[in-house]
Amino acid sequence: MSELTSLTLAEARDQLRAKKISAKELANAHLAEMEKARALNAYVLETPDHARKMAAASDAKLAKGEGGPLEGIPLGIKDLFATEGVRTTACSKILENFIPQYESTVTSQLWRDGAVMLGKLNNDEFAMGSSNETSALGPVLSPWRRKGDNKPLVPGGSSGGSASAVAAHLCLGATGTDTGGSIRQPAAFTGIAGIKPTYGRCSRWGIVAFASSLDQAGPFARTVRDCAILLRSMAGPDPKDSTCSDKPVPDYEKSIGKSVKGMKIGIPKEYRVDGMAAEINAQWETGRVWLKEAGAEIVDISLPHTKYALPAYYIIAPAEASSNLARYDGVRYGLRVPGKDIIDMYEQTRAAGFGNEVRRRIMIGTYVLSAGYYDAYYLRAQKVRTLIKRDFDNAWKQGIDAVLTPATPSGAFGIGEKGSGDPVEMYLNDIFTVTVNMAGLPGISVPAGRDHNGLPLGLQLIGKPFGEEELFALGHVVEQAAGPRMIPENWWSK
Amino acid sequence: MSVDAATVRRIAHLARIAVADNEIEHLRGEINNILGFVEQLNEVNVDGVEPTASVEDMKLKMREDVVSDGNYAKRVLANAPASDDGFFQVPKVVE
Structure with missing residues (x-):
């Protein structure tokens, strides 16, 4: 990790503006680190030519004093975002040669504001997974290892490449998407910050769809401030996504350092789940103390339907996925495997193109939407979803400003350790994050401490709809209280 | 509720995914685990x-x-596996 790649995004921005460093040298420093860090498999495509061209353009703008808010900042992009003329696979075999003819709204806004693309980042196939092990382009390794143990660990998922790359200093920030915890869980596992904004805050246009009523884009970065800077550029109205909010985007960075005095923080008793590790509970308690010391009021609350969020999610998300992924038919784009007739062509194409987890979810989704089962499964799950959302609405009515919970039920686990026998074992990773997607709320994961193996642990703060500013203020308090940033020891550089 | 082998085959066909006979039992187990959950x-x-x-x-x-x-x-x-003269090409659908 070089000096330039160790900067925070805010530091790099300020040095670029002051002309102490150039966008070109910043991009080159990152490209060099990426080359050395291929063992992590964080990037599925490096775009050095693209990066150098963008950096040169940024330097020209900076020289004239015309730089945008992200001018010259090198970023990694999750391979779920369509990038014009640059291969976008969703890390699925079915899209292995897909070259988008258009740019996603979120990435186009990043480029509008001057950011530089370093490459495309690995993820679970179609964002379906919690460990980045379902990627057709191979698993991602976390830059973290357990104390005294060389066993490779997962970075979490589905945005595992984004988390690993940010934590290993292979970019200053990255985009992610979060359908059930895919930003917050990997951020927690790798000791970085990540926020899933309110549903509708960022446009979904040009992002490969998984479960449309739950999917949201958001940033990863090494600090809460850096996430605030990135979200401002990523968010905002878009006529191409009818669910995207027209609300103006605040300058989120202004929330950093704001007092949290008098804010009411809810502690939901239902997040104290059976069999939860003592260290997770202890970390949570520490977070409560930090916020109290900063002047917030800690209030015990109840979110009674919490335990039903995960089972309801595993009906709703697969149902929406089965419908969204019907488009991969071997006709318009992607893989085609010939068959004896058109139906056989569809079936052979989809059998060859989808991995096991994706196939399983499409089949579950197809089943719960099929005639005779729709009411028992899908409709009931959507009613339970209403109750989950109502729990949060009641908390806000009581005057609660944000909710504090653990981000994950444990620290990172090893590659191949979970879910091989029973997929539900892997699903349980998202137990603390999935409620937030079900209710459409914003949630931030902030690095807070370490587990008994020396691995990072995160705390999650859940906000009211469009309460991102409060989350950045509170997240910054947690981050400051937690002490110096956790940086993994570099074992991967060649 | 749990599914039998015939239902797994029916779901696979509805989802337009070819599933080999030797995968049915394994898939049935996984689907039933999730339905149980x-x-x-x-x-x-x-x-x-x-x-x-x-x-x-x-x-x-x-x-x-x-x-x-x-x-x-x-x-x-641009990304079509097969196209001709401004159209997507598919195997013959109408006899």
Whole structure:
């Protein structure tokens, strides 16, 4: 990790503006680190030519004093975002040669504001997974290892490449998407910050769809401030996504350092789940103390339907996925495997193109939407979803400003350790994050401490709809209280 | 509720995914694990509860009913596995 790649995004921005460093040298420093860090498999495509061209353009703008808010900042992009003329696979075999003819709204806004693309980042196939092990382009390794143990660990998922790359200093920030915890869980596992904004805050246009009523884009970065800077550029109205909010985007960075005095923080008793590790509970308690010391009021609350969020999610998300992924038919784009007739062509194409987890979810989704089962499964799950959302609405009515919970039920686990026998074992990773997607709320994961193996642990703060500013203020308090940033020891550089 | 082998085959066909005979039993086990897990939703009283249609407190946006995009057939076809003369090509569907 070089000096330039160790900067925070805010530091790099300020040095670029002051002309102490150039966008070109910043991009080159990152490209060099990426080359050395291929063992992590964080990037599925490096775009050095693209990066150098963008950096040169940024330097020209900076020289004239015309730089945008992200001018010259090198970023990694999750391979779920369509990038014009640059291969976008969703890390699925079915899209292995897909070259988008258009740019996603979120990435186009990043480029509008001057950011530089370093490459495309690995993820679970179609964002379906919690460990980045379902990627057709191979698993991602976390830059973290357990104390005294060389066993490779997962970075979490589905945005595992984004988390690993940010934590290993292979970019200053990255985009992610979060359908059930895919930003917050990997951020927690790798000791970085990540926020899933309110549903509708960022446009979904040009992002490969998984479960449309739950999917949201958001940033990863090494600090809460850096996430605030990135979200401002990523968010905002878009006529191409009818669910995207027209609300103006605040300058989120202004929330950093704001007092949290008098804010009411809810502690939901239902997040104290059976069999939860003592260290997770202890970390949570520490977070409560930090916020109290900063002047917030800690209030015990109840979110009674919490335990039903995960089972309801595993009906709703697969149902929406089965419908969204019907488009991969071997006709318009992607893989085609010939068959004896058109139906056989569809079936052979989809059998060859989808991995096991994706196939399983499409089949579950197809089943719960099929005639005779729709009411028992899908409709009931959507009613339970209403109750989950109502729990949060009641908390806000009581005057609660944000909710504090653990981000994950444990620290990172090893590659191949979970879910091989029973997929539900892997699903349980998202137990603390999935409620937030079900209710459409914003949630931030902030690095807070370490587990008994020396691995990072995160705390999650859940906000009211469009309460991102409060989350950045509170997240910054947690981050400051937690002490110096956790940086993994570099074992991967060649 | 749990599914049998015939149902797994039926789901696979509905989902247009070819599944080999030797995969059916394994898939059946996994699907039944997941269905077993979601069974706990039956404990919840949902009488009189409206299903969630949207988590957002906003009206679906409307726009003028005019052509706002298009006229680039080449770009639409750029990623097609097979195309000819401005059309997608598929195996023969009508005898």
